[in-house]
Amino acid sequence: MTKDSTGRKFRVIVAKPGLDGHDRGAKVVAAALRDAGFEVIYTGLHQTCDLIANAALQEDADAVCVSILSGAHMTIFPELLDLLKKKGMDDVLLCGGGIIPPDDAEALRHQGVGRLFGPGTDTRDIVRYLQEEIPRRRPRP
Amino acid sequence: MALADEVLRGSFHAIGKAISLVENGAPEGRDLLERLHARVGDSLRIGLTGPPGVGKSTAVDEMAAVLRARGEKVAVVAVDPTSPFSGGALLGDRIRMSKAAGAGDVFMRSMATRGESGGLARATQDAVDLLDASGRTFIFIETVGVGQSEIEVSRAADCVIVLLSPESGDGVQAMKSGLLEVADIVAINKADRGGADRLEHDLRTAFELGLRPRREIPILATQANAGIGIPELVATVEAFVFARKASGAFQERRRLGMEDRLRKIAEFLVQKDLWGGEGAPERVKEAAERVLRRENSPYGCARALIREALR
Ligand SMILES: Nc1nc2c(ncn2[C@@H]2O[C@H](COP(=O)(O)OP(=O)(O)OP(=O)(O)O)[C@@H](O)[C@H]2O)c(=O)[nH]1
Ligand SMILES: [Mg+2]
Numbered sequence: 001m002t003k004d005s006t007g008r009k010f011r012v013i014v015a016k017p018g019l020d021g022h023d024r025g026a027k028v029v030a031a032a033l034r035d036a037g038f039e040v041i042y043t044g045l046h047q048t049c050d051l052i053a054n055a056a057l058q059e060d061a062d063a064v065c066v067s068i069l070s071g072a073h074m075t076i077f078p079e080l081l082d083l084l085k086k087k088g089m090d091d092v093l094l095c096g097g098g099i100i101p102p103d104d105a106e107a108l109r110h111q112g113v114g115r116l117f118g119p120g121t122d123t124r125d126i127v128r129y130l131q132e133e134i135p136r137r138r139p140r141p
Numbered sequence: 142m143a144l145a146d147e148v149l150r151g152s153f154h155a156i157g158k159a160i161s162l163v164e165n166g167a168p169e170g171r172d173l174l175e176r177l178h179a180r181v182g183d184s185l186r187i188g189l190t191g192p193p194g195v196g197k198s199t200a201v202d203e204m205a206a207v208l209r210a211r212g213e214k215v216a217v218v219a220v221d222p223t224s225p226f227s228g229g230a231l232l233g234d235r236i237r238m239s240k241a242a243g244a245g246d247v248f249m250r251s252m253a254t255r256g257e258s259g260g261l262a263r264a265t266q267d268a269v270d271l272l273d274a275s276g277r278t279f280i281f282i283e284t285v286g287v288g289q290s291e292i293e294v295s296r297a298a299d300c301v302i303v304l305l306s307p308e309s310g311d312g313v314q315a316m317k318s319g320l321l322e323v324a325d326i327v328a329i330n331k332a333d334r335g336g337a338d339r340l341e342h343d344l345r346t347a348f349e350l351g352l353r354p355r356r357e358i359p360i361l362a363t364q365a366n367a368g369i370g371i372p373e374l375v376a377t378v379e380a381f382v383f384a385r386k387a388s389g390a391f392q393e394r395r396r397l398g399m400e401d402r403l404r405k406i407a408e409f410l411v412q413k414d415l416w417g418g419e420g421a422p423e424r425v426k427e428a429a430e431r432v433l434r435r436e437n438s439p440y441g442c443a444r445a446l447i448r449e450a451l452r
Contacts, residue, residue: 008165009228009253034229039253044236050245055235058248060157088154 032123053083063093163267180274188298196330198237199365205241219283259293260284295323307336312343332362
């Protein structure tokens with residue numbers, strides 16, 4: 001389910017930070033989430049971390065999914081995590097996808113980043129993950 | 142309630158949460174609206190509608206930039222459709238709003254229609270009220286933009302801008318779509334694409350032919366993605382509002398809009414009590430059986446159901 005008993009729908013930001021211009025993956029995920037009943041806020045290309053965090057705040061997002069193919073994941077994820085915390089969004093899930101080496105993924109997980117999906121992930125896995133993880137982190141309406 | 146105070150103080154975090162509460166129909170959301178109602182009414186509400194892709198979000202972003210440079214507190218509520226198949230939605234209006242949104246002091250909220258058909262969501266006006274109470278001075282409402290049944294926005298907004306583009310067809314199509322009937326101002330966007338003069342000519346002819354005989358509808362050319370014509374558009378909105386306030390038409394429209402909204406809310410509440418109240422399913426079942434036993438008529442029973450529900 002993508003809503004709980006209170007009638008709330010899960011709202012997810014799908015963002016594409018940084019300079020690389022490949023947003024196919026992000027679009028595929030956005031469409032899959034919509035088809036699974038999520039309200040997806042798609043922010044488009046070249047987003048700064050600040051823009052993404054502001055969007056999460058104003059949209060009352062339950063999760064922020066970012067796609068990073070540029071190799072900048074070790075700077076972008078920590079920066080975003082920090083911004084979310086600073087703005088009081090400790091309960092907002094930050095996860096993502098891209099080409100991320102296992103060691104980096106492990107390091108990011110320790111910092112508090114959620115699951116990171118590699119290229120070719122079945123979108124159903126992403127959907128299932130969010131459906132389980134969001135209510136765990138944000139049980140309230 | 143702490144959240145109400147936070148909203149009044151203008152906290153974006155609190156406003157974001159508060160909008161979710163009213164959007165989800167949570168009791169906390171209704172409490173919030175009760176607590177804040179005396180602080181609602183000072184903001185100016187500007188509606189934008191027009192066919193998909195005509196440049197509504199881009200124009201809002203540029204107008205917001207003009208206004209915030211002047212120190213106005215701007216908010217945007219942009220509505221996109223909910224998929225009737227999945228119940229999900231892809232909300233894409235932020236893509237074109239990085240100028241204003243990037244400034245960090247413009248509040249921008251995407252909203253899915255969640256089954257409403259009039260171009261706005263049920264909670265759009267509630268969200269606008271919350272933003273108003275939070276001290277936002279200009280609130281833009283961007284509709285779904287299907288070009289049909291845009292009547293809702295003309296009730297929710299003090300001024301409606303209809304965006305058209307040379308690509309979206311000729312003046313006859315614009316007339317057919319019914320969009321022009323809700324227009325207070327028309328902006329011909331994508332003026333760089335050519336054909337804008339032709340469209341403007343068509344529209345002026347249409348207006349002269351008596352589509353809206355009692356009022357002059359300003360028609361402007363804009364090029365939203367370059368900010369061209371946007372300061373003029375803002376000035377036209379303000380001139381419109383100024384004139385309407387002077388003539389009393391501004392308040393009159395707000396009253397009509399509120400009448401409409403009250404009817405909708407009342408119907409909603411009655412329906413909720415009728416079909417969602419305690420023992421409602423049993424009462425309906427009993428009533429149906431009474432009709433089938435020829436003890437009462439369908440209308441008589443329906444009236445009795447309403448009486449019972451409202452008790
Ligand atoms: N050539 C040209 N392109 C424009 C102009 N204004 C906006 N655009 C482009 O038109 C496209 C759609 O703009 P949006 O602002 O997203 O349009 P919209 O009406 O909000 O679209 P929906 O919300 O999807 O209905 C974008 O690629 C804009 O950059 C303009 O004046 N000229
Ligand atoms: Mg738009």
